[in-house]
Amino acid sequence: MQAPAKLELHYFLRDKSHSMDAFVKNKCDTELLAIANELISELNLDISIETEALKIGSVKDFWQATKGKKEDIALFFSVMTFLITIPSAINSFPDKELIELQKKESKLSIETMKRNAKEAKKNTEDLELLINNNYKIDARKSNFYKQLAKYPKVTQIGVSQLSKENRIIGEEKVIKRLQFKGFILQTNKLETIVDENARIEITGPILDAGKSKWKGLYEGETITFNMKDQSFKQSVLSRKTSFSNGSYVICILEIEQEIDDIGEIKKPIYNVKTVLDEGDQYEKNETKSGKKYRYETKQSKKLKRK
Secondary structure, X not given: OOXXXXXXXXXXXXXXXXXXXXXXXXXXHHHHHHHHHHHHHHOOOOOEEEEEEEEEOOEEEEEEEEEOOHHXXXXXXXXXXXXXXXOOOOOOOOOHHXXXXXXXXXXXXXXXXXXXXXXXXXXXXXXXXXXXXXXXXXXXXXXXXHHHHOOOOEEEEEEEEXXXXXXXXXXXXXXXXXXXXXXXXXXXXXXXXXXXXXXXXEEEOOOXXXXXXXXXXXXXXXXXXXXXXXXXXXXXXXXXXXXXXXXXXXXXXXXXXXXXXXXXXXXXXXXXXXXXXXXXXXXXXXXXXXXXXXXXXXXXXXXXXX
């Protein structure tokens, strides 16, 4: 197959119109350029992208590379096409039609992109991370389709890869208006990380029932966390459990993560769900919560084996 040298972005409009709201178009361009910039940066591509003059035929934009190796250009346009037309990996609620589209397109497109990456001497592991685990791209793609979803004049969008002579390579990939919602992130929350054997050195216990934020050292970093283990918290408030220099807890720690509107990960929220053990430099003691949790876990495993 011929290597792509250009990208065509085709906005289909109602009533065969050839004009778009300038503010909507500008916001769409901003999100697509942010995706392009992230792609170029993450794959370390030495290319420059320019846009050709807007062309009639609904509204069509053309991107062309004015600098760069042919292999890098082919990789850029093939990945860019894929990113624009496949729902984000972190989207919790893509519609069924889009799921089928993703399965069909992914197999073919990923193999093509891997081949292009090898020709461009790029690490295919970096490519897969870019596709499956880049929150900046997920957020920008969501913003792009959110703009289009709010603008009823656009009925669908098509993305095509072109040769230098403007011949379409493969076929135009079209996303219909009803499918836009499948590209929009339903939540900015990421999957909660659970550390079932977290060690936190306590630097700031809370001895006031009206407050809830504790401070501690976790994996060499100072964190502020919520003590959700009510039994342990009560033990501390009633002075049955005390802390000294070097005191620590072994616990089940939940780390909640969320991205902002441009895909940057916000400051995590740390929640200590269950304190299993508490100790210091001299001794370590199992807590009531720890005994209960370990007993219930052991019984659960026995039931599963039966």
